[in-house]
Amino acid sequence: MCLGIPMKVIKIDGDEGLVESGGLKRKANFSLMKDLKIGDYILMHAGFAIEKIKEREAKATLEALKGIAG
Amino acid sequence: MKYVDEFRDKELINKVARQIRESVRDDRIYNIMEVCGTHTMNIFRFGLRDILPKNINLISGPGCPVCVTPTDFIDKAIEISNLKRVVIATFGDMLKVPGSHSSLEKEKGRGNSIRIVYSSIDALDIARKNPGREVVFLGIGFETTVPTVAISILAAAKEKIKNYSVLCGHKTMPEVLKALVKDGDINVDGFLLPGHVSTIIGARPYQFLSKTYKKRCVITGFEPLDILQGILMLVRQKTPMVEVQYTRIMSTNGNPVARSAMRNVFEKVQSTWRGIGVVKDSGLKIRNRYSDLDAERRFGVKVKRSKDRGGCICGSVLKGLSTPLDCKLFGKACTPVNPIGACMVSGEGTCAAYYKYKR
Numbered sequence: 001m002c003l004g005i006p007m008k009v010i011k012i013d014g015d016e017g018l019v020e021s022g023g024l025k026r027k028a029n030f031s032l033m034k035d036l037k038i039g040d041y042i043l044m045h046a047g048f049a050i051e052k053i054k055e056r057e058a059k060a061t062l063e064a065l066k067g068i069a070g
Numbered sequence: 071m072k073y074v075d076e077f078r079d080k081e082l083i084n085k086v087a088r089q090i091r092e093s094v095r096d097d098r099i100y101n102i103m104e105v106c107g108t109h110t111m112n113i114f115r116f117g118l119r120d121i122l123p124k125n126i127n128l129i130s131g132p133g134c135p136v137c138v139t140p141t142d143f144i145d146k147a148i149e150i151s152n153l154k155r156v157v158i159a160t161f162g163d164m165l166k167v168p169g170s171h172s173s174l175e176k177e178k179g180r181g182n183s184i185r186i187v188y189s190s191i192d193a194l195d196i197a198r199k200n201p202g203r204e205v206v207f208l209g210i211g212f213e214t215t216v217p218t219v220a221i222s223i224l225a226a227a228k229e230k231i232k233n234y235s236v237l238c239g240h241k242t243m244p245e246v247l248k249a250l251v252k253d254g255d256i257n258v259d260g261f262l263l264p265g266h267v268s269t270i271i272g273a274r275p276y277q278f279l280s281k282t283y284k285k286r287c288v289i290t291g292f293e294p295l296d297i298l299q300g301i302l303m304l305v306r307q308k309t310p311m312v313e314v315q316y317t318r319i320m321s322t323n324g325n326p327v328a329r330s331a332m333r334n335v336f337e338k339v340q341s342t343w344r345g346i347g348v349v350k351d352s353g354l355k356i357r358n359r360y361s362d363l364d365a366e367r368r369f370g371v372k373v374k375r376s377k378d379r380g381g382c383i384c385g386s387v388l389k390g391l392s393t394p395l396d397c398k399l400f401g402k403a404c405t406p407v408n409p410i411g412a413c414m415v416s417g418e419g420t421c422a423a424y425y426k427y428k429r
Contacts, residue, residue, distance in 0.1 A: 004214070004266045004269075004292075004319075006072065006073040006074060008072075021072075029189070029191055029218075029221065031221045031327075031331070032217055032218070032221065032325060032327050032328045032331065033327070034327060041072065041073060043266070043269065043319055045214055045215070045218065045266065046161075046188065046189045046190065046211070046214075046215055046218045047188055047189025047190075047191050047192065047218065048189065048191075048217075048218045048221070050214065050217070050218075050266070050269055050270065050325065050328065051269040051319050051320070051321075051325055052319075053073055053318055053319055054317070054318050054319070055318075057317040057318040058073055058076075058318035060317070061299070061315075061317060061318055062076055062077075064299075065082055065086060065295055065299060066082065068085075068086055068089050068299075068302065
């Protein structure tokens with residue numbers, strides 16, 4: 001149930017739109033999001049985008065992990 | 071896949087696991103509980119126990135909302151499904167959960183209208199397209215799912231859709247964590263907290279775990295590198311605190327829009343968790359202003375007090391006191407094809423995970 005999947009926003013039409021990942025497109029509800037743009041990556045859960053993925057933080061996490069690993 | 075593959079890098083996984091082995095003290099055991107079905111599954115799926123030091127004990131807690139749904143919720147859903155014109159719309163993993171005498175899957179086989187949906191919005195759509203039917207959505211899930219169901223209720227109210235309602239079985243996490251740490255039986259040093267629930271509620275609701283109960287906590291994502299980094303952060307904490315590993319998705323303040331939708335539609339009530347019992351303020355009820363959309367009130371079903379099947383130790387498993395391997399029924403009378411307890415039914419239940427990966 002925690003199965004949230006990162007997907008890219010490709011269409012916004014009011015509170016709804018389309019997201020895509022690996023060629024798979026699906027409908028998405030954006031009622032829980034603020035300031036969404038085409039090209040943003042979001043986490044999908046039960047048909048809804050529930051949060052944006054922060055690219056800078058993703059990079060920082062990976063850098064930290066590489067640093068830890070030495 | 072972007073934001074997935076990088077967090078499954080094998081070389082990095084092995085390096086971080088080595089770092090964990092070098093960070094732990096040899097003279098103690100680290101009892102770490104995770105409370106999310108996806109953590110349970112992914113720890114198995116990526117073989118993480120095999121690369122962690124033996125004195126890190128990963129315990130599965132009550133993190134699967136399907137698993138903790140009490141029998142009488144299923145009995146009520148079945149009763150409602152027997153009514154004329156009703157269509158039950160539900161997440162797929164609810165179908166096989168055993169009720170007192172039957173399951174939704176069995177009732178579907180007998181001809182009751184029961185449909186699997188991916189989203190509450192799909193259920194609302196069924197209601198829009200079938201004005202002659204009564205659509206009842208089974209509201210199961212923690213705070214990640216609750217706002218999505220709230221939106222469907224708000225949309226139905228706004229559009230004056232008269233044939234949609236929700237049977238609310240939603241539960242919330244912080245209160246059950248409090249019940250767990252107060253339970254004298256449980257021996258847990260720290261928690262890997264659920265990353266996606268936390269995108270909604272933020273970090274603040276968990277502070278009591280470290281401040282009052284001195285538990286080390288890290289809010290963790292779900293890819294293998296997330297879980298390993300979460301464990302590394304946990305074992306390195308000098309004083310108990312709540313840290314965030316899952317920074318690429320979670321804000322410490324959570325999602326205020328989602329919380330506002332939740333508060334608008336639902337209020338806290340006490341709730342029964344299968345295997346754990348009654349936990350104060352850990353459940354949600356649809357507020358009076360939306361009572362028309364509350365299936366409980368709309369259909370007024372009463373069910374007899376239900377009994378869980380003898381021999382099933384799901385309760386003990388959910389509290390992390392036993393593993394499925396301790397259960398007499400596991401792998402014999404109780405299998406994914408013929409589940410007796412909810413922990414075996416749900417794709418993310420502890421018993422289902424053990425059955426798939428560790429028999």
